[in-house]
Amino acid sequence: MKPGQSLRQSEQVLREADQISDVAAPEDGHDLVGHGQVYARLMAQFEAGRLAGGILLYGPRGIGKATLAFNLVRNILASYGDEPIGRIGEQIANGAHPNVRVLRKGLRESGKGFASEIVAAPARKIIHEFHQTRGRAGKRFCIVDAVDDCNKSAANALLKILEEPPADSHFILVSHAPGLLLPTIRSRCQAHMLKILPEDQLQQIVGNPDIFSAKAPQNDIDAALKLAGGRPRRALEALKLAGNKQIAALMIWLASPETGTSETILEIAEGLAGVKNAGAMKFARQMLTDWIYNETRAAAYAKPLIKMRLASANQLWDKANTLFFQTDTYNLDASQTMVTMFDAITKHARQIHTIAIMD
Template sequence: MSTEDIPEPDRVEGAPHPRRTAALFGQPAAEEAFLTARDAGRLHHAWLIAGPRGVGKATLAWRIARNLLAGAGGPLDMAPDQPVFRRCAALSEPRLFLLRRAWDAKAARLRQIIDVEETRRLKTFLQLSSADGGWRAVIVDAAEEMNTSAANALLKVLEEPPERTAFLLVCHAPARLLPTIRSRCRELRCGPLDAASLAAALDAAGLQTDDATALAELSGGSAGEAMRLAAHGGQPAYEELLALLATLPRLDRPRMIALADSCAGRDAAERYDMMMRLVPLALSRFARAGALGALPVEAARGEGDLIRRLSPGPGPARAWAEAVQRLGERMARARSVNLDPGQVMLDTFLDIETTAQRLASAA
């Protein structure tokens, strides 16, 4: 396999890598917090850039890194034709180190963790001084993917950080980090994107959407997830799923079988994966709306009426929440033992039907 064919663990399929992304959308507070510290001369050596997946954390890390390496001051915007931008995009910038999951050539797949061997490479990088005496940058993406040995090795570096070296830890799940690492970082919090910011991010990535509001709802404000949904027909698939659920408490059999069959077969892996995400999402939206007593913004036409009928209060909300947990565990087991996708989806739909019929009989 050539270098160009090796997948990158820190890149969303169908989207440009964050190191090649110039603009950041929807995170003005996080960016302003960094700029305020930098301009006041209080630039911390380690920054924990935390938040949900796909909301721009890595893009912010690369923007900060390029700004420091260029010694530019001012805003974090940089034209892609600038030398520092080009070197970072090509991973040829000698003052930058990217710590991420490595490619296992023997197993022909990405490693599941960032191991201590990668952090040893970081130590070698840090032993070299910057040629011009300027800043160096280390990006860790994603920080929670470090195993214990790698995390402890990074902790030792953070305890005695080299001068003029910024550590930028991109993290989706800060609770999984060592508390001692978290305590040595200043946090920049990135939140979900609103519909306008999401549409702008998709447009910048070369993707168009007819309904950014619905896509923002389905993706939870994650541009990364929105790109996956847009690339694999997520919105039409969700509408198809809701059309089936609208026949509850007894599902329409031909429609149920057709939807399950569409997830089976060698060429249906992406469809199956999409449905495995959309089913828990739909039920979670039922549960949340019933618990809060407020309907969400519709992610598909007719969703509000369906939620109002199937989850009118706390009792049904609890039942749907339990179904989300139960089906999530079942789906995880199905993936681990490679069960037939069509049968997995049939079993899932029948479980949902059982829940709906139990709620209908108790009403």
């Protein structure tokens, strides 16, 4: 097996709370696509004996941060041992490599579903192991995917070992929102920013059967790439939702929300709130926040600057995040939440459209 070659598994094992069916997990051994500069920098540090004890990989959700981490670990371990990389990859994927640990949200005690956060007990267990005699000579790694999921106790436990990591031990922290981490954790890690990927690299990922095992027609792939915004996970989620009527209708509506009707808004919202549409509802929320983010950037860089447009876009951003949080926390009516956001976006878009006509 060549370095980084994928491990083809007959059955998909659910290892992550947000794992997508038909999509390989980050540890499943597929090749890394993109992020070559960051990967090369870390490998060069390893070869020079300067790999940091704490490494923070940060960037938007779903761009391949964990995939980079597992590729890095797999290839480092293969570079000095006598085991083939395929065997090392299998051990890591099955949680059986003695020098690699993965810290994620675990299963609930009932065995149904995953916990909402990473708690202290598994973090302390891994830290205790790292202070013991290692199971195999060489470097040890712990991949925390994602450190954003750690509760306060788990984060404090990690902080202690990051302050004085044992020799040849490395903690790779994946973060989607590094600004929300404890400042003391950030200061004890070497940070590497990962960026969104260009469309040709997204095409490589969604067209790789080792990553996405389902076959998709090219028109579905093209639509998914448009929705992805440079994030492989979003492209794969879009492919899984190909043919969803509400997502297709929402794409059309977001292209010109100022011209939409209340009937269209209500139909989309009620359809997304259906029992079998939970995945589509989550994706639709992301579509709305993506639209607001892009509108905010456009408003900020527009010449001449229209302060009202930027202020309104910022208010939309705050409103969306607050409403979605409250809906999830207090189990509010998801359909009504979407209608409220649709109305707010429509109002904003019509105001901007009116200003553009007057100019």
